[in-house]
Amino acid sequence: MSADDGLTLDRVHAAAKRLDGVVHRTPLLTSATLDDECGGNVLLKAEMFQRSGSFKFRGAYNRLSQLSEAERGQGVVAFSSGNHGAAVALAAHLLGVKAVIVVPADGPALKLAAIEGYGAELRTYDPQRESREVVAGEIAAERSMTVIRPFDDYEIMAGQGTAGLELAEQATETGGGGPVDLVLVPVGGGGLAAGVSTAIKGLLPHAAIIGVEPEIAGDTSLSFRAGHRVSIDEPATIADGLRARQPGELTFPINARLLDDVVTVPEDAIAAAMRFCFARLKIVVEPSGAVPLAALLHGVVRAAPRTAVVLSGGNVDPAGFARLTSQK
């Protein structure tokens, strides 16, 4: 059995059944302005409209809904400065499970407030002195809680893959316009990319899939070219959801096989894509969510006749949003 036998189209379909009626079937937005700008039809999978404000809810709910009775009774622990934490907190709340989220003391205020708003217990750590994995592991051991990993877990990946399933269905249903030729997806730890590419390659085998990272957080791009996992220093990208130092152990083999390429975009192109979303499309996209659109608008990737872009989330502080969208 190869390392990625664990993620199949069937597993993504099974996740979709569990999520039916719980997740939002987010719209596939189009814009004449964007089509003109890119020179092709562009379809935007609007995961900033997902519950908890990002695609992460899909994986978190899929994973938590399969806990045993005993595991539910003990609760879960997750480490995340942002969207994974909020997603686990909301999924736990909906399922009546206790959740502890380990967050950096200097994490984004809006994201930390959202986690608390969903009723989870916040446990802060000092990112200069402590490892969040170690802190989470200690809590899990002390309180017999289950650790919910952000991406290196097949049920998390299968849940994220349902965004790809929906995208393929929406593009090909009546009025949807037909199959897409190219899908762009952001890459952090690689869970979304692995799930979406499993769904897309299963349903639309002729579509190319390209992963996009910030230039200064190009661990997957480097690894993709090297053929094995490469680590980088903690990257200071504005895309706070894509600061993984290396691809996941389980996600990387899947992405190395299914992605057609992994490309990178500079920081100013990410901010410009956020501004475009604000001023022209009237949608709020966080830096990590704007990364794949930046690849199109910045000319790193050329639009296909029909290109789908996963806008992965919209959780951004008003002050940070204002700063990034006011730049010229």
Added chain:
Amino acid sequence: MSADDGLTLDRVHAAAKRLDGVVHRTPLLTSATLDDECGGNVLLKAEMFQRSGSFKFRGAYNRLSQLSEAERGQGVVAFSSGNHGAAVALAAHLLGVKAVIVVPADGPALKLAAIEGYGAELRTYDPQRESREVVAGEIAAERSMTVIRPFDDYEIMAGQGTAGLELAEQATETGGGGPVDLVLVPVGGGGLAAGVSTAIKGLLPHAAIIGVEPEIAGDTSLSFRAGHRVSIDEPATIADGLRARQPGELTFPINARLLDDVVTVPEDAIAAAMRFCFARLKIVVEPSGAVPLAALLHGVVRAAPRTAVVLSGGNVDPAGFARLTSQK
């Protein structure tokens, strides 16, 4: 013939035919968070996703597409600091008609840039010393151009009404959830309210329709109670699209007959509704567009089992948006 025989459901349907394939059929968004907050199903007609960034494009294109050959050759003139100007500029560009837009010298930068971006000629005036109607009238006379009024025109109203047609169709189509009980619409000059209420009362006769204005721009509310048109001083509301000093001569009789009520909201409730749209719904709504949602969130209007809200536009400068969404 009474004063409002000029606007009928048939006329709105005819406008919809002209606009088919030209306007965006904007989505009817829903949000579990919003439903919880309001205590009922809330459907948001997302006109900030409309071409030119507001519903105004519907009326402008409907009007301009019916110009005679001779009128097209001479061009059009419109006075507007904002969305009507951008809408006329875009419609004129698409139809190959020359457009002059009369704008206040201190108008919102983003809106003025959009007007120029669509290729229209900008003519600034000093709002302290000149009347925009007079300036526009002079240009029309000198250059034999047709004045495109912002609301007091049945073809403008019929075009705006197509937002109501779509809303009724989308709510009642498969998966739409069924008829709505209540529709909330912003009121400035009254063109959108007249068009939408004509469509809604024609298609969903049991639905109530409530117009919403800023408290400090309550000319239609005062007029509605008085039974005749009342003027107010130039209002300094943040809702720059709703600064009309009195209801329209043609729009008021229609709104007086079809609206079930006209209510007002304070300025801070408008800013709070914009913040809610930003932080929770991840959409960019301008102050005027957030006014009807403010009525729900601020408790001025109680949600019905199914309430539709017209979010009329999303054209707001980054700096203004930041200021309004960062307030506590």
